[in-house]
Amino acid sequence: MNVLFVCLGNICRSPMAEALFRKLVNDAGLSGQINIDSAGLNYEEIGNGPHPGAAKVMHEHGLSTDGLVARHITDHDFKWADYIICMDQMNLNELRQLAPAKDVAKVHLANEPVPGKKNQEIPDPWYTHRFEDTYQSLAVALPYWLNIIKGQLKR
Numbered sequence: 001m002n003v004l005f006v007c008l009g010n011i012c013r014s015p016m017a018e019a020l021f022r023k024l025v026n027d028a029g030l031s032g033q034i035n036i037d038s039a040g041l042n043y044e045e046i047g048n049g050p051h052p053g054a055a056k057v058m059h060e061h062g063l064s065t066d067g068l069v070a071r072h073i074t075d076h077d078f079k080w081a082d083y084i085i086c087m088d089q090m091n092l093n094e095l096r097q098l099a100p101a102k103d104v105a106k107v108h109l110a111n112e113p114v115p116g117k118k119n120q121e122i123p124d125p126w127y128t129h130r131f132e133d134t135y136q137s138l139a140v141a142l143p144y145w146l147n148i149i150k151g152q153l154k155r
């Protein structure tokens with residue numbers, strides 16, 4: 001199963017989601033069955049590591065930032081991914097436009113499975129500087145995704 005996290009710049013929210021989900025998957029003993037990556041929708045930060053504010057929060061929560069380098073989403077990503085999990089309505093709209101018709105249903109908002117938060121965005125900390133809030137939102141949402149994806153693995 002392949003999971004792609006997407007945000008605008010790929011230096012704040014989606015790399016944090018990638019690192020946190022990787023930890024959840026590793027802790028669940030599922031790293032051999034679930035592959036994880038992240039990508040961005042703009043071109044501003046390509047080649048850059050996580051934003052210092054994002055990296056600080058990730059390190060405070062025991063997440064590694066090793067190997068996280070911003071890149072732009074590609075056509076191959078839509079084919080590769082089983083789940084494309086994005087952060088806000090702007091990401092969702094853009095991904096739905098970019099995705100080949102057969103892959104549109106792969107695109108979801110991160111909060112979609114969270115009870116009472118289905119349509120709630122994960123705001124961009126690049127503007128708010130509330131990096132800890134980003135982490136806390138992802139820490140609520142991503143275990144739901146792990147459960148959903150776990151249920152789809154071949155036994």
Ligand code: 4NP
Pocket residue numbers: 007008009010011012013014042044045124125126
């Ligand atoms: P992210 O935050 O989408 O959470 O990675 C942003 C980072 C950089 C930019 C926009 C959003 N930027 O335009 O450079």
